[in-house]
Amino acid sequence: METPVESTRERLLNVAEQRFGEGGYEGTSLRAITVAAAANIAAVNYHFGSKEALLRAAVARAMAPVNTERRRRLDQLEAGGLPTPEQLIRAFIEPGLELVLRRGERGAVVARFIGRIAFDPSQRIRELYAAESDPIEKRYLAALQAALPRATPEAVAFGYVNMLGLLALHQSQALSRAPGVTEPEDPGTLAENLIAFLVAAFDRGLRS
Amino acid sequence: METPVESTRERLLNVAEQRFGEGGYEGTSLRAITVAAAANIAAVNYHFGSKEALLRAAVARAMAPVNTERRRRLDQLEAGGLPTPEQLIRAFIEPGLELVLRRGERGAVVARFIGRIAFDPSQRIRELYAAESDPIEKRYLAALQAALPRATPEAVAFGYVNMLGLLALHQSQALSRAPGVTEPEDPGTLAENLIAFLVAAFDRGLRS
DNA sequence: CTCCAGTTCAAACGACCGTTTGAACTATGC
DNA sequence: GCATAGTTCAAACGGTCGTTTGAACTGGAG
Numbered sequence: 163m164e165t166p167v168e169s170t171r172e173r174l175l176n177v178a179e180q181r182f183g184e185g186g187y188e189g190t191s192l193r194a195i196t197v198a199a200a201a202n203i204a205a206v207n208y209h210f211g212s213k214e215a216l217l218r219a220a221v222a223r224a225m226a227p228v229n230t231e232r233r234r235r236l237d238q239l240e241a242g243g244l245p246t247p248e249q250l251i252r253a254f255i256e257p258g259l260e261l262v263l264r265r266g267e268r269g270a271v272v273a274r275f276i277g278r279i280a281f282d283p284s285q286r287i288r289e290l291y292a293a294e295s296d297p298i299e300k301r302y303l304a305a306l307q308a309a310l311p312r313a314t315p316e317a318v319a320f321g322y323v324n325m326l327g328l329l330a331l332h333q334s335q336a337l338s339r340a341p342g343v344t345e346p347e348d349p350g351t352l353a354e355n356l357i358a359f360l361v362a363a364f365d366r367g368l369r370s
Numbered sequence: 371m372e373t374p375v376e377s378t379r380e381r382l383l384n385v386a387e388q389r390f391g392e393g394g395y396e397g398t399s400l401r402a403i404t405v406a407a408a409a410n411i412a413a414v415n416y417h418f419g420s421k422e423a424l425l426r427a428a429v430a431r432a433m434a435p436v437n438t439e440r441r442r443r444l445d446q447l448e449a450g451g452l453p454t455p456e457q458l459i460r461a462f463i464e465p466g467l468e469l470v471l472r473r474g475e476r477g478a479v480v481a482r483f484i485g486r487i488a489f490d491p492s493q494r495i496r497e498l499y500a501a502e503s504d505p506i507e508k509r510y511l512a513a514l515q516a517a518l519p520r521a522t523p524e525a526v527a528f529g530y531v532n533m534l535g536l537l538a539l540h541q542s543q544a545l546s547r548a549p550g551v552t553e554p555e556d557p558g559t560l561a562e563n564l565i566a567f568l569v570a571a572f573d574r575g576l577r578s
Numbered sequence: 579c580t581c582c583a584g585t586t587c588a589a590a591c592g593a594c595c596g597t598t599t600g601a602a603c604t605a606t607g608c
Numbered sequence: 609g610c611a612t613a614g615t616t617c618a619a620a621c622g623g624t625c626g627t628t629t630g631a632a633c634t635g636g637a638g
Contacts, residue, residue, distance in 0.1 A: 193596090
């Protein structure tokens with residue numbers, strides 16, 4: 163029996179992403195995770211300390227590249243003068259959908275995990291996600307405000323949470339139940355559709 | 371000790387709405403519900419049969435007036451010729467936010483319950499909600515398609531699920547964690563903001 | 579009063595939960 | 609070889625879960 167390329171710790175994180183994304187935090191047991199990861203039940207508390215700490219580690223790992231890419235794009239945009247609303251929306255949506263959906267099977271798993279956790283029923287879990295995406299939030303909001311000078315700060319914030327919510331919804335694939343809707347379209351197309359939808363809403367749908 | 375005006379069955383439904391809306395289905399135990407409802411733990415299985423049947427009954431009761439109002443508005447609109455997109459969006463959003471948020475404390479509880487269940491982590495639960503709102507869905511989509519002749523059916527369906535998701539998000543109050551956002555605004559204002567947001571997106575943000 | 583269907587009750591069922599324990603295994607440094 | 613730190617293991621901990629049981633209570637009909 164050869165040693166697996168992935169460490170127990172990595173396998174736990176991978177399976178946690180998948181299972182938490184499928185059944186939510188409360189609906190997924192550590193035993194289900196450890197069995198699927200071919201690990202002992204005690205491995206979770208050895209490597210992470212608790213179920214919630216495992217989730218926290220998984221969220222941090224999943225969000226890191228998204229945050230990095232968003233920061234990079236924001237830097238780049240602000241270096242080139244005043245960004246347009248579309249540029250800012252694109253800089254937010256694409257790292258969440260594209261960067262994560264483009265990398266095949268695992269990308270979709272990660273996206274669903276993030277989308278699910280972002281709007282978990284438990285406020286405790288939601289705050290755990292929020293803490294991970296908070297750093298760029300203020301900066302992003304300020305840029306959005308500058309790009310939409312006619313809209314009030316409250317209106318811009320309203321648009322932002324709507325964008326956040328719609329992204330999470332599409333990431334979590336929770337709307338595949340819709341009528342006559344064949345959601346699993348090309349990730350790129352989905353991103354373009356969502357961006358167009360949001361650009362129109364930000365451009366003409368916010369309180370002045 | 372006077373007999374309560376509400377029956378055990380009604381108290382169970384009321385508390386179920388509240389608790390399921392707070393913690394989600396998996397995160398809420400029957401014991402928590404029955405204690406808060408001052409009922410015996412066995413009362414749930416006596417009156418409803420199971421935890422899931424209790425949820426189903428609560429969803430049906432909560433959705434009934436919303437569905438009725440949406441149907442009424444759709445009837446009224448279609449009787450007066452071709453409705454505009456804004457009229458259709460209004461006919462969908464307002465019964466979900468207004469009709470339910472206007473009736474004070476309990477309305478907000480019902481709204482949060484519906485919003486939470488609509489995007490529960492478990493697909494089983496989501497389907498349970500979908501079954502309850504399905505009846506008008508096809509009819510509504512057809513009207514929306516007629517009002518937006520330039521958009522493809524796929525684009526209209528895309529807009530519809532976005533509308534559905536944003537409504538559920540605001541109903542569930544899951545975005546109160548946002549930055550500098552003081553979400554608990556007047557329900558009427560929230561409805562107007564959301565409608566304006568969606569009208570702009572439907573009008574100019576869909577694939578032709 | 580008796581009867582009976584409807585309802586409530588305390589108690590227990592087996593199953594599963596997250597967590598902990600202490601021994602067993604593994605690999606590396608001396 | 610031996611010691612040692614890191615990791616994995618089976619087993620069990622107390623607690624909570626949804627559900628079931630059978631007896632006790634309730635209020636009206638005959």
